[in-house]
Amino acid sequence: MPESYNTLTGLVQFNDKNLADLNVTDLLQDAPLLNVITTVPASNGTQHKYLKQTTASSAAYRAALTGIAKTASADTLVTDTLKILDGSFDTDVALADAFKGGRDAWLQKELVRTMKQVFAVAEKQIYYGAASPGSTSGPTGLRDNAQLDALGDTMVVDAGGSNVATQTSCYLLRHGIDDVAFVLGNDGKIVVEDEPTIIQKYSTAELAASTSYPALYVPVTGYSCLQIGGAYSAARIANIECLVLSSTTAFTDVHLMTALSRFPGGRSPNVIVMNRNAQLLLWNSRSAYSPTGAPAAVPMDFMGIPFVITDQLVSTEAVETA
Numbered sequence: 001m002p003e004s005y006n007t008l009t010g011l012v013q014f015n016d017k018n019l020a021d022l023n024v025t026d027l028l029q030d031a032p033l034l035n036v037i038t039t040v041p042a043s044n045g046t047q048h049k050y051l052k053q054t055t056a057s058s059a060a061y062r063a064a065l066t067g068i069a070k071t072a073s074a075d076t077l078v079t080d081t082l083k084i085l086d087g088s089f090d091t092d093v094a095l096a097d098a099f100k101g102g103r104d105a106w107l108q109k110e111l112v113r114t115m116k117q118v119f120a121v122a123e124k125q126i127y128y129g130a131a132s133p134g135s136t137s138g139p140t141g142l143r144d145n146a147q148l149d150a151l152g153d154t155m156v157v158d159a160g161g162s163n164v165a166t167q168t169s170c171y172l173l174r175h176g177i178d179d180v181a182f183v184l185g186n187d188g189k190i191v192v193e194d195e196p197t198i199i200q201k202y203s204t205a206e207l208a209a210s211t212s213y214p215a216l217y218v219p220v221t222g223y224s225c226l227q228i229g230g231a232y233s234a235a236r237i238a239n240i241e242c243l244v245l246s247s248t249t250a251f252t253d254v255h256l257m258t259a260l261s262r263f264p265g266g267r268s269p270n271v272i273v274m275n276r277n278a279q280l281l282l283w284n285s286r287s288a289y290s291p292t293g294a295p296a297a298v299p300m301d302f303m304g305i306p307f308v309i310t311d312q313l314v315s316t317e318a319v320e321t322a
Helices: 093-098 102-128 204-209 253-260 276-287
Strands: 039-041 047-055 074-081 083-086 089-092 156-158 167-173 181-184 189-192 197-201 213-218 220-227 234-241 271-274 305-309
Touching: 047 220, 074 220, 083 102, 089 093, 089 102, 089 197, 093 102, 093 213, 102 189, 102 213, 102 220, 156 253, 167 253, 167 276, 234 253, 234 276, 253 276, 271 276, 276 305
Parallel strands: 039 181, 156 234, 271 305
Antiparallel strands: 047 074, 083 220, 089 213, 167 234, 167 271, 181 220, 189 220, 197 213
8 A cells, every 4th residue: 555645645735725624535435546546746747757667677697707698678758748637617606605604615515526526537537548438638548558458458358248338447557656656747736716706607598698697716727647657557357248247248356367467476456446337247256156155245355456446437338359
């Protein structure tokens, strides 16, 4: 488990008084991976540069007075451009003034809801990147990685699902400073304007009628991206069929062990991410092998690697192909 200063909770900074008394974990109910994954500040404001090792250093035995060929380690400089994560919102002045506790209490309620959604959107982008339901305007995600986007990739395992738009994925991640990490720009700052602006708000219908109402507008912005540190930082189990519980479309420990086998022995993943449907399928496969015939315990880990169960991995993915 990473130290607290290497997590989102330890890094993120809010400049708004309405969030001053909140722990960041209060805002991560819908983004459980972000609650545990390593989080680092961008190396330079809104750009993040890091070295990805591409060639290992060589070593060998040799006889006395006999030389050996030496291969030096090699690295590739990766530059990720962080994208703007926008949670700005507006709310009717009349609602804010009528709320018990006044405007500040109302804005705190709205701001907490907004920040929960901001982190949920950020976590979904980690998985999908430019692929639906991610955003092409956001940073690249796991699905954009050339080692995770097709069945022929070394770090991808096929669970065998074939029905259109009823698939999900499971990810085995090795997160850490040099592996998978969530990156926040500007030293981890998420900027919330201290004083909301009163604007003239129109709905679509009101635009034609030229009617409006006063609204409090609160800009909320930050920068983020995803770091995938190396070739063995992540593996994906694709085509997990969510349509029915069936022996022909089972998601089992065999898939997890196969994915785990793709990692070097000394560099195992430290978290496994899936949604509730995948967890159900795995539980169902384990129940079938219960020695007493009783249902198996709900699976929460594999080989001591903890599960993160998230709604941000959907069950409507397309069938992944070679």
